[in-house]
Amino acid sequence: QVQLVESGGGLVQPGGSLRLSCAASGRTFSSWDMGWFRQDPRKEREFVAVISWSGRSTYYADSVKGRFTISRDNAKNTVYLQMNNLKPEDTAVYYCNKDTKWSGSNWSGGDYWGQGTQVTVSS
Numbered sequence: 001q002v003q004l005v006e007s008g009g010g011l012v013q014p015g016g017s018l019r020l021s022c023a024a025s026g027r028t029f030s031s032w033d034m035g036w037f038r039q040d041p042r043k044e045r046e047f048v049a050v051i052s053w054s055g056r057s058t059y060y061a062d063s064v065k066g067r068f069t070i071s072r073d074n075a076k077n078t079v080y081l082q083m084n085n086l087k088p089e090d091t092a093v094y095y096c097n098k099d100t101k102w103s104g105s106n107w108s109g110g111d112y113w114g115q116g117t118q119v120t121v122s123s
Contacts, residue, residue, distance in 0.1 A: 022096030035100025
């Protein structure tokens, strides 16, 4: 059974930083592509970043490129999202996802999602 548990969210001022973590259960974590998505209650869930199973390939939404960094530690079954220079428009619930894939037109989430962690950027 796959479980994903996010942590690290909170309230931060504009320009601040947070690091999100997603701890995964499952013996084959090192073979999973992993992604982060986010959702504001007024909007649809949107793709943020993805990292390949090896960690060698990453891809970011244009809105976070240059500010966010996705990484992973396969020995710890954990994927991270370092978020710098946060903006109010980054406010959302952030979800990690197993098997994030390119569908040909956009990045789509796989079947397994965490419960989400709230990030609020406000002064």
